[in-house]
Amino acid sequence: MRRVVSAAPVTKPVVNRFIAGESVEETVPVIESMAGRGLEVTLDVLGEDITDPTEALAARDAYLRLIEALAPLELGVRAEMSVKLSSFGQALPGGHDLALKNVTAVVEAAAEIGTTVTLDMEDHTTIDSTLAIHGELRERFPQTGAVVQSYLFRTEEDCRALAEAGSRVRLVKGAYKEPASVAYQDKREVDRAYVRCLRILMNGGGYPMVGSHDPRLIAITQNLALRAGRKLDEYEFQMLYGIREAEQDRLAAEGHRMRVYIAYGTDWYGYFMRRLAERPANLAFFLRSLVSR
Numbered sequence: 222m223r224r225v226v227s228a229a230p231v232t233k234p235v236v237n238r239f240i241a242g243e244s245v246e247e248t249v250p251v252i253e254s255m256a257g258r259g260l261e262v263t264l265d266v267l268g269e270d271i272t273d274p275t276e277a278l279a280a281r282d283a284y285l286r287l288i289e290a291l292a293p294l295e296l297g298v299r300a301e302m303s304v305k306l307s308s309f310g311q312a313l314p315g316g317h318d319l320a321l322k323n324v325t326a327v328v329e330a331a332a333e334i335g336t337t338v339t340l341d342m343e344d345h346t347t348i349d350s351t352l353a354i355h356g357e358l359r360e361r362f363p364q365t366g367a368v369v370q371s372y373l374f375r376t377e378e379d380c381r382a383l384a385e386a387g388s389r390v391r392l393v394k395g396a397y398k399e400p401a402s403v404a405y406q407d408k409r410e411v412d413r414a415y416v417r418c419l420r421i422l423m424n425g426g427g428y429p430m431v432g433s434h435d436p437r438l439i440a441i442t443q444n445l446a447l448r449a450g451r452k453l454d455e456y457e458f459q460m461l462y463g464i465r466e467a468e469q470d471r472l473a474a475e476g477h478r479m480r481v482y483i484a485y486g487t488d489w490y491g492y493f494m495r496r497l498a499e500r501p502a503n504l505a506f507f508l509r510s511l512v513s514r
């Protein structure tokens with residue numbers, strides 16, 4: 222699949238719908254244009270599932286270059302980073318310490334330009350390690366964000382533990398293929414769990430980051446925030462680059478904090494395939510582009 226998709230002559234324009242560029246130089250103008258539209262961003266340098274510690278160092282260095290490029294823009298927390306610990310060596314032998322060391326360098330550099338990092342959540346086997354690293358980072362950098370996925374049975378409990386003063390928690394439905402032993406398989410169950418988690422986060426002491434394009438969940442968020450007595454700057458919406466852009470602008474115009482997740486880099490395969498898999502329309506868009514040449 223990787224070879225076929227990567228070699229398809231039309232793939233690049235299709236990939237570009239979801240990915241801002243291949244380099245930091247191509248991505249900076251996109252960040253500036255988002256800022257001009259009143260949108261905040263979180264930046265993901267693409268890469269995951271590496272096999273060698275030198276690749277982990279390369280991933281760390283790519284984030285350090287990004288932070289250097291962000292410094293003159295002076296966006297502070299309006300441009301934060303999203304990091305996948307698998308790209309920092311989490312799955313290698315001694316991976317917990319390796320990933321912690323690499324991500325700490327990024328979190329320190331981010332703090333120097335007045336911004337922060339959120340640890341993306343990957344498949345369920347990585348969660349305990351990721352939450353442990355998140356806890357360790359928060360001792361020095363309490364703003365470090367975590368992600369929770371409503372499709373997992375464990376997540377309500379994780380939300381309760383994370384919903385404390387000063388925490389930043391992104392709630393998403395979850396994008397990995399997970400077995401029925403750990404995750405809801407029915408979309409309606411996942412949505413219902415999302416609302417239960419949202420309620421815990423909104424009524425807790427932390428800062429909820431609502432990562433979804435789902436109009437129903439966006440309306441429910443506004444309602445729950447109002448009932449929890451939260452002001453517009455006491456939670457935020459997050460959506461992916463290239464998805465529901467008019468809705469992103471609408472929420473920002475209403476005075477909401479709206480953050481766009483921007484992925485860039487050359488290692489786009491895994492990210493792109495998850496976007497295709499989560500929505501038939503995305504897959505149809507890709508297939509149409511293959512036949513309409």
Ligand code: FDA
Nearest residue numbers: 341342368393394395396432433434435459460461464482
């Ligand atoms: P879902 O895909 O169920 O769609 C619900 C509804 O939203 C649709 O019926 C439609 O109305 C609307 N919609 C969705 N896509 C649309 C489109 N392209 N155009 C128009 N309408 C559309 N996952 C993970 O496992 N770990 C992580 O760390 C992250 N991080 C992350 C950050 C951010 C900012 C976001 C937004 C998402 C993630 N995800 C993630 C991905 C997440 O788990 C999930 O796969 C996607 O967000 C898709 O789920 P939705 O909540 O958008 O709803």
